[in-house]
Amino acid sequence: MNQTYTIKEKTKQIFVLLIPILITQLGMFSMVFFNTIMSGKYNSSDLAGVAIGSSIWSPIFNGISGILLAVSPIAAQRFGEKKSNEVSAVVRHGIYLSVFIALAVIILGFFFLNPILNKMALPARVEKTAFDYLVGLSFGLLPLFIFNVLRSFIYALGKTRVVMVIMLMSLPVNFFLNYAFIFGKFGLPELGGAGAGFATSITYWIIMGMTWFIVKTQDPFSSYPVFANMREFSWEKCKEILQIGVPMGLSTFFETSMFAVVTILLSKYSVTTIAAYQSALNIVSFLYMIPISISTALTVLVGYEVGARHYKDAKQYSWLGVLLAILIATGTGVLVVIFRYQVAGLYSNETAVINLTANFLIFALFFQISDAIQATAQAALRGYKDVNLAFIMTLIAYWLICLPVGYLLAHFAGLGARGYWLGLTIGLLAAGIALSIRLIYIQKRKFTHIQVKEVV
Known part of the structure; x- marks a missing residue:
C-alpha cells in the first residue's frame, strides 16, 4: 500500500484494491451459482x-464472515502503525477464533x-437434499473461516490481487x-x-x-510470523477482534435476514409476484x-x-469511497432501468413476470443508491474501528424502519409488493444518513489531530 497525496492518486489506489476484490466476490458468488x-x-x-440449504446457510455465513473480517481493519491499523508483530498476533488469534466458531x-x-428443516414442512426428498447438502458443506467450514482470516490479512497489506488469483484458480476445480x-462421474458416488x-x-x-x-x-x-508461536494464546x-467483529457480523446478519423476512412476507402474494420479486432482488444483489x-x-x-x-x-x-459508490450505483441503476425489460427477460419467458420485474427494477434504482451510501459510510466507520453505534443505527434502520414501513405501504397504502421496495429504500436511506452523520462526528471530534508529514 502506497502513501497518496492527491485525489487522483487516492482514486487510483481505491480501484487497485477494488477490482481484484470485486472479481473475488464474483468468484464466490459463482460457487453458489x-x-x-x-x-x-x-x-x-x-x-x-x-436452494433451501443455501437460504439457511447464507445469513449464518455472512454474519460469521463479518466477525472474522474484523481482522482486516485491525491489522490495517497495526500495519499503518508499523507494528509488524502485532499484525501477526491479530491474524494468529483470528485463526484461533475461526476454529472455535467452526466447532460451535x-x-x-x-x-x-433437523428441527429447523422439519418445521418447514418440505417434501421428503427436498428436506433430505437440504440436510445432506448442509452436512456436506459442514466439512468445509473450518478451511472457509481460516481462509477468511488469511484473506483479511492479505487485504490489510493491500495485496488484493493475490486472493483474486486464488479464487479464479479454484473455480474450474469447483465446477x-x-x-x-452430483452426477457420479469418474468413479465417485x-x-x-x-x-x-x-x-x-x-x-x-x-x-x-x-x-x-x-x-x-x-x-x-x-x-x-503469522504461524509462529501458535501455542501463545491471549484472550485479550x-x-x-470480537469487539469489532461481533457488531460487524450482527449488522450483516440482520441485513441478510431482513431480506429473508421480506421474502416470507411476499409468499402470500401470487406466484408471479414472488417470481418477479426474486428476479429483481437477484439483479440488485449481483450489482x-x-x-x-x-x-x-x-x-x-x-x-x-x-x-x-x-x-x-x-x-x-x-x-471519496462514498462518492464513487453513489456514482457507480447511479450509473448501473440507470442502465438497468433503461434495459429493464431485456434484463427481466433473462429470468423468465412469461410476459406477466417480465412486466412486474421491470416495474420492480425502477424502485431498485433508488434502493441501490441508498444501499451504496449506507454500505460505504459503514465501511469507513469500520476503518476507524467505530462499530457499536453503527450497528445500533443499522439495526434500527433494518428492523424498525425498513420492515414496518414496507408492511404499512404494502398493506395500508395499496402499493402491494412495491411497498416493500419503498420500505427497504427508505430504511436504507435513513441508515445512510445516520451513518454519514456519525462519520462526520468521528472525523471532527475524535480524529482532528494535525497531520505531520515528513519533509524530504
Missing part, C-alpha cells in the same frame, strides 16, 4: 433442496438443523467437483444436490491450502457486489491511514 444450476440439471427436487456452528447444526459428485455441498467443501480446503502456502512462503506476507487479542467491494477496500485504506495518523487522508478516502 454452480451449486444451484448443476443441481437443477440433475433434478428439480435437488434444486429446491440446495457444527455443534449447533447437529442439534438444530469439476460439482459435476463429479452419485449424490445429486448433496454432492454440491461436498464439492464446495473440498474446494474450500484447496483454497485455504493455497492461501496458507502463499502467506507462509511469499513476500511480503512471509515477513510476518481475541476480545479485540450490490460493486459497493460491497468498494466498502472492503475502503475499510482497509481508512484503517491504514488512521493507523499511520494520516487523518486528513483517512477523511478523504472515506468520502
